[in-house]
Amino acid sequence: DTGVSQDPRHKITKRGQNVTFRCDPISEHNRLYWYRQTLGQGPEFLTYFQNEAQLEKSRLLSDRFSAERPKGSFSTLEIQRTEQGDSAMYLCASSGTGKNGYTFGSGTRLTVV
Amino acid sequence: KNQVEQSPQSLIILEGKNCTLQCNYTVSPFSNLRWYKQDTGRGPVSLTIMTFSENTKSNGRYTATLDADTKQSSLHITASQLSDSASYICVVSPSYGNNRLAFGKGNQVVVIP
Numbered sequence: 001d002t003g004v005s006q007d008p009r010h011k012i013t014k015r016g017q018n019v020t021f022r023c024d025p026i027s028e029h030n031r032l033y034w035y036r037q038t039l040g041q042g043p044e045f046l047t048y049f050q051n052e053a054q055l056e057k058s059r060l061l062s063d064r065f066s067a068e069r070p071k072g073s074f075s076t077l078e079i080q081r082t083e084q085g086d087s088a089m090y091l092c093a094s095s096g097t098g099k100n101g102y103t104f105g106s107g108t109r110l111t112v113v
Numbered sequence: 114k115n116q117v118e119q120s121p122q123s124l125i126i127l128e129g130k131n132c133t134l135q136c137n138y139t140v141s142p143f144s145n146l147r148w149y150k151q152d153t154g155r156g157p158v159s160l161t162i163m164t165f166s167e168n169t170k171s172n173g174r175y176t177a178t179l180d181a182d183t184k185q186s187s188l189h190i191t192a193s194q195l196s197d198s199a200s201y202i203c204v205v206s207p208s209y210g211n212n213r214l215a216f217g218k219g220n221q222v223v224v225i226p
Contacts, residue, residue, distance in 0.1 A: 006156075040218065040221075041218050041219075042117075042204075042216030042217055042218045042219055043216050044216075045214070091157075102147070102159070102214070103159070104149075104156035104157045104158070105156050106156045107154075107155065107156045109154060
């Protein structure tokens with residue numbers, strides 16, 4: 001599989017619990033992005049990695065959110081003390097050095113109850 | 114104000130009919146404009162990518178046009194099929210970086226038999 005993989009596809013959690021999502025980008029892509037998307041809206045930028053370096057974080061990424069890409073390959077997004085407002089689709093995308101290749105994963109649907 | 118505005122927000126069309134979706138943007142200068150198709154509960158999938166110097170790009174029954182002077186793009190769907198029911202998202206990439214894509218909210222298309 002040469003696409004962007006995200007795991008899990010769906011996650012239901014109780015408010016206050018911590019959750020962690022994983023993204024495996026296309027292997028030759030050095031850039032990795034996390035987005036959040038709510039119903040009827042376009043994706044909103046959360047954070048961006050180039051290799052293992054986290055180069056940019058959106059103001060949407062509160063202190064309860066943390067993302068890592070320890071070896072410049074897969075990435076994890078952790079949400080601590082989840083709130084109902086965190087319910088959304090979390091999308092990962094990756095790209096190479098060229099501007100054309102930008103591929104999204106299928107997303108992780110988070111529901112906080 | 115969103116840098117990418119799409120219209121109509123939603124539309125219902127009969128199977129076999131054509132439809133045209135509009136995208137107006139203010140991002141300038143920009144590197145490329147992309148149209149993505151997003152099925153419910155899935156990640157966006159790229160349909161077309163156009164640089165600022167391209168006027169049209171086709172992908173099967175999907176044809177995108179771009180007028181960089183008026184900052185408008187359209188996506189035309191020919192002979193719609195039930196599987197075309199999805200959200201179509203217009204995305205503009207600024208020239209100054211690949212990590213700050215500007216997303217529209219999407220055109221929600223429902224094709225009915």
